[in-house]
Amino acid sequence: MGFSKSAVISVAAALTLTSGAALAGSHGSYPSKPVKILVGFSAGGGTDTTSRGFASYMHEAESMAGQPAYIVNLPGASGQKAAKMVLGEKADGHTLYMINIGTFIVGELAKGKDKPYSVKDDWVNLGCMSQLVTSLQVHTSHPAKNVAEFVAAAKASGKTHTWGTSGATTMHSGIGHLFFDTYGIPHKKVPFKGGSKARAALVSQSVESVFGGNNTIAGFEDTIRPLATAGADRDPTMKDLATFKEQGMNGADFTGLFCLFAPKGVSDEVKTKVGSAIKHIAGIKGFKKFMKKNNLGAFYVDADAAVKAQNVMYKTMGPVVEKILSSQ
Numbered sequence: 001m002g003f004s005k006s007a008v009i010s011v012a013a014a015l016t017l018t019s020g021a022a023l024a025g026s027h028g029s030y031p032s033k034p035v036k037i038l039v040g041f042s043a044g045g046g047t048d049t050t051s052r053g054f055a056s057y058m059h060e061a062e063s064m065a066g067q068p069a070y071i072v073n074l075p076g077a078s079g080q081k082a083a084k085m086v087l088g089e090k091a092d093g094h095t096l097y098m099i100n101i102g103t104f105i106v107g108e109l110a111k112g113k114d115k116p117y118s119v120k121d122d123w124v125n126l127g128c129m130s131q132l133v134t135s136l137q138v139h140t141s142h143p144a145k146n147v148a149e150f151v152a153a154a155k156a157s158g159k160t161h162t163w164g165t166s167g168a169t170t171m172h173s174g175i176g177h178l179f180f181d182t183y184g185i186p187h188k189k190v191p192f193k194g195g196s197k198a199r200a201a202l203v204s205q206s207v208e209s210v211f212g213g214n215n216t217i218a219g220f221e222d223t224i225r226p227l228a229t230a231g232a233d234r235d236p237t238m239k240d241l242a243t244f245k246e247q248g249m250n251g252a253d254f255t256g257l258f259c260l261f262a263p264k265g266v267s268d269e270v271k272t273k274v275g276s277a278i279k280h281i282a283g284i285k286g287f288k289k290f291m292k293k294n295n296l297g298a299f300y301v302d303a304d305a306a307v308k309a310q311n312v313m314y315k316t317m318g319p320v321v322e323k324i325l326s327s328q
């Protein structure tokens with residue numbers, strides 16, 4: 001028994017619809033449109049660089065069904081302006097927030113009772129793909145070649161030391177305050193809206209030093225000299241740079257994971273699919289190469305491990321922020 005031409009067409013159409021429905025079902029309802037990632041700092045800093053590198057590969061992750069991601073910079077209040085905007089939008093996974101957990105938590109702690117949100121109560125950490133590492137940086141015309149020489153020069157000047165950082169309440173600023181207070185150096189902090197702007201101030205010698213991300217030094221090695229790096233171990237992207245601890249200063253042995261956040265209430269589907277995308281992108285050769293070029297690492301930390309890192313950061317930065325607030 002043969003099939004008529006119309007019957008063949010009907011069967012083909014039915015098969016097409018069925019396979020299309022199955023495909024849609026395998027991807028679920030998310031994502032249904034491009035994903036917006038907000039960055040609370042200006043272009044050119046570590047957060048922006050990591051976000052743009054990450055977003056450029058988002059559409060390649062199978063879990064994202066070909067949907068791309070794009071970056072929106074909204075600098076202000078050490079990232080809090082952008083964070084509050086994300087919290088104000090629907091928690092459907094189409095608007096996310098990128099920041100390092102150090103700065104995220106320092107910003108919260110610095111506000112005390114007036115904090116705009118709680119990182120652990122109002123946000124969902126979806127996973128991390130890099131880290132922000134702080135260093136003490138000076139202009140290459142500065143005579144100091146290490147921390148001891150820097151401290152000696154600052155004290156010998158008899159002046160208040162003016163230093164820049166990427167925001168008033170960032171991980172960088174916390175480490176900077178800790179450093180100057182530890183060594184008894186009178187100091188004045190100049191906060192900027194992002195690491196690239198703090199770097200520009202150092203290059204133009206508008207400030208005497210900067211506590212900023214190691215990534216901001218890339219391409220500016222002729223004008224910026226890092227003297228020490230934070231972290232329990234040396235930054236893998238700058239292996240020749242000694243840590244603060246190696247040079248005799250304890251208390252600066254931490255870094256901040258770069259993580260992608262969603263507002264609390266986001267679905268399990270979003271958590272799973274974005275988490276899968278983060279894992280995929282962190283392992284892409286092109287992403288690793290891009291990050292290395294910008295003095296940033298590329299690795300995957302899942303949501304559970306990221307939350308544990310947040311808890312450690314609360315314990316680590318709590319006393320630091322308390323000391324900063326009491327000295328103001």
